[in-house]
Amino acid sequence: MKLHRPSNRHLIFALALLVLPFVIDALFGHGWVRIADFALLYIMLALGLNIVVGYAGLLDLGYIAFFAVGAYTYALLGSPQFGLHWPLWVVLPICALSACFFGVLLGAPTLRLRGDYLAIVTLGFGEIIRIFLNNLNAPVNITNGPQGISGIDPLRIGEFSFSRTHELFGVEFSSVHLHYYLFFAFTLLIIFISLRLQHSRIGRAWMAIREDEVAANAMGINTRNIKLLAFAMGAMFGGISGGLFAGFQGFVSPESFSLMESVMVLCMVVLGGMGNVSGVVLGGVLLVILPELFRNGAGPVQQALFGKILIDPESLRMLMFGLALILVMIWRPAGLWPSTQRRRELMPSEEVALQEQGTVYDATK
């Protein structure tokens, strides 16, 4: 029910995460720290989608649209496109709010839809946003069309720019390291919000809607408002992540927000364990790191085994990805790390079963 007080175990874990970028840097090189940064962005996205899909049970296949809205909001307010260079602490809340607005915009007309129907409408919504971004360069050039927006302001707080190397406490922090800490802080914030919401009156209402909307409504839950709230909160996390992405990348274009990305984020949620924050984080980490490993590893391995590259690593990557998903769905349908509640639930009944077995054996003696 409550967030636990930090124990030694947690402190060690937190410390490990703080030195992680340096460990990665030393072991695997700079590129992997950048991948870790992306992993954190994806975790934020997955946690946002987890509110909509995991908590409230509303299947959203166009979630990346909110990421896009956040990214483009940041890009438009902090780039030469309109000559605006607003500070981060103004832009990021606007990213969150505009994504929130689009969340409600999507939520309102789909309130009556469930399951497959909702999935199709959200899928359409995701595509509409992408196509808009692709075509809003005429008659008035807003998004610069398929070329995207470049020269986006780096993430900067006052005079402290995250895109430059800084020396702090005698240690040199390069750009990717600094972004890691920034994203890490935001991820922690989003995890905190997710956990607090999960164990609250609102969280229970979301879960009640997921389990049985009719019964939830009959028990006095205003399903319309509570569902809109889920859409808005989920979209908000997506918007924040999108804003950070734009600042980190320095460039956004519509092709970063394809359907495949929505599916990827959904996979993180489903694979990790719907509705369980730790599971979703695990799903995010795995689905960013494994494909990267594969991208780097598949070529050389084939070369060594067969002397030539038989299957293009890129397509092999998707193939293995599909296979992994199928295997997980067969053996761990609740996800790799399902909620503790279910595990707690299994404990006593197993004990009871054991006891019962014991008495049966006694009787036969």
Next chain:
Amino acid sequence: MTQQSDVLLKLSGVAKHFGGLAALSAVSLHIQRGEIYGLIGPNGAGKTTLFNIITGLYQLDSGSFTFNGQAYARSKPHVLAQAGIARTFQNIRLFANMTALENVMVGRHLRTHAGIWGALSHNRSAREEEQAIAERAHELLRYVGIHRPSNTLAKNLSYGEQRRLEIARALATEPKLLALDEPAAGMNATETESLKELMKKIRETGVTVLLIEHDVKLIMGLCDRVAVLDYGKKIAEGVPELVRNNPAVIAAYLGGDADIPQDEHDLEIES
């Protein structure tokens, strides 16, 4: 309410059609405060339709209904829950993957207020409210007689316990009228008996009970008044003994134009 009239729920001329089928036609009835009111009738008589209308799941086609002195036709389910009508479902509709305790806690949603800010800040009022919700939920679980660990998932409870859990969840909304849709369906004699005791206990707390039931024996021993529906029409209403001997009711249950001799008082109506 300024005036506390004795009538809690009043239906006048309620009709509901599904396509060409008249599920209910011109049904009028009223339920007094504090009574246990039974609604019986053969399958397809429109009992559940009536239930769905007073709980806002269906919108009535014509007629009106007032609850606690206020008109509520065409209101949403959560508005009616707010007004004080709580229900259970004929096919159990629990939140299967939530714990027994959480199921009841959801019932408290309506009478509590913590929003996003309360959830995030975990401030004193939010914490106290959360605690009160959990305490009340524990109380209600004991009250309806569920003695399992409260973190048992609803779907893992026994059938009888699930029925009771639905009642606990409904009671958590602090209803004035508790509407039970065939709560004894599928229960054995002992379970039915203890359910009967539970309903009496609930009535003593001042909650009015509306009961749909097939088991005529249960209705007879429990209800203050009953109404009988057949093909969407109310064919009889009154104290159970009177209704039991009503020829129209007997015909409805035994079928057709069966010529029932009036003097055969020992005739049992079975569903």
